[in-house]
Amino acid sequence: MNGRACEAIAAGRAFSFGEIDVAFGEGRVTLTGPRPGRAPRTLDATVEALRRHVRFDDRGRYRPLSGARTLPGGWRITLPARLAGAALEAVYPLAALHQAQAAAGTLRVAPFAETAARQRGRYRAAGELDAAGRDLARATLCGGCARTPVWAGESASAEAIPCPEACGPLLALCREAARWRAEPPPPAPPDGGVPFAAFETPGNELRETLLLSLSRAPSAMARG
Ligand code: SF4
Incomplete structure (x- = not known):
């Protein structure tokens, strides 16, 4: 390698x-x-x-x-x-x-739509989130990740860790965000004691960050 x-x-x-x-x-x-x-x-x-x-x-x-x-x-x-x-x-x-x-040019990269389409059960709803909401979810989660989401078109330096497809936590966050678009829940104070990926729990830091971003961004129902 x-x-x-x-x-x-x-x-x-x-x-x-x-x-x-x-x-x-x-x-x-x-x-x-x-x-x-x-x-x-x-x-x-x-x-x-x-x-x-x-x-x-x-x-x-x-x-x-x-x-x-x-x-x-x-x-x-x-x-x-x-x-x-x-x-x-x-x-x-x-x-x-x-x-x-990635250095060898053999990294298989899957766009979000492809990864979302592979999901079954509850995760399938992740693909229903509009493109603007998905971008905000990615900024919220991937922005605090050591990997670079090349699946979203970001370029990774040779020293970076490329991420070839949307991970489970991001799909879960998109799934929740798709529900929030339809029926926005009230905000809650961020609580550092709530588990990292408990996006359904009021106070989860990522949930509250994304809810705030979504409230400021127009919803577009078209899938991108
Ligand atoms: S692992 Fe998840 S959070 Fe990290 S860059 Fe990939 S999709 Fe984003």
């Missing part, structure tokens, strides 16, 4: 990836999370410990979106250098592969 992250790992060269910094030395790799401060906590030296640690944000909320810029802060982990790829995968699944595929 020839993505920037894979090249850096092969060369033992330091690089940044999403919210983490990666450095090499003496046959080992060290990953440092955001806001390391002067004395970051050292995690147990296993990929599984890293995987467990990044599952929850600083408030203890489960992270259903691996790319969300909500990684817990103040930590680092040192592993044998041969585990660098597995460590990246634990934090950002498929990201190095997608980056390499």
Whole structure:
């Protein structure tokens, strides 16, 4: 593979990836999370410990979106250098592969309409959201994600993590927004204790942000 992250790992060269910094030395790799401060906590030296640690944000909320810029802060982990790829995968699944595929021109990118049309059950309603509402939903969720939504036409640099298709949380947010277009619920004060993807729950931070944006944007029922 020839993505920037894979090249850096092969060369033992330091690089940044999403919210983490990666450095090499003496046959080992060290990953440092955001806001390391002067004395970051050292995690147990296993990929599984890293995987467990990044599952929850600083408030203890489960992270259903691996790319969300909500990684817990103040930590680092040192592993044998041969585990660098597995460590990246634990934090950002498929990201190095997608980056390499984008560099090779083989990344398969699916437009929103195609992804929405594949959905079954409740998620199918995501495709009913008008284009303006979808753009606002994307800005709300993808704007806080370490991946770049190339499926929406954004261009990703060689160092970026390209996102080839709309993820589950975005489809869920679009599904809710389609309902809100028909019957806007009243706003509620943002509550950082509400789970990240509980978009049906008043106070969910993303819900309240998007509701405000939708209230300022005209509805267009035509699908784009
Ligand atoms: S669709 Fe947006 S929020 Fe979801 S993974 Fe891709 S870039 Fe991130």
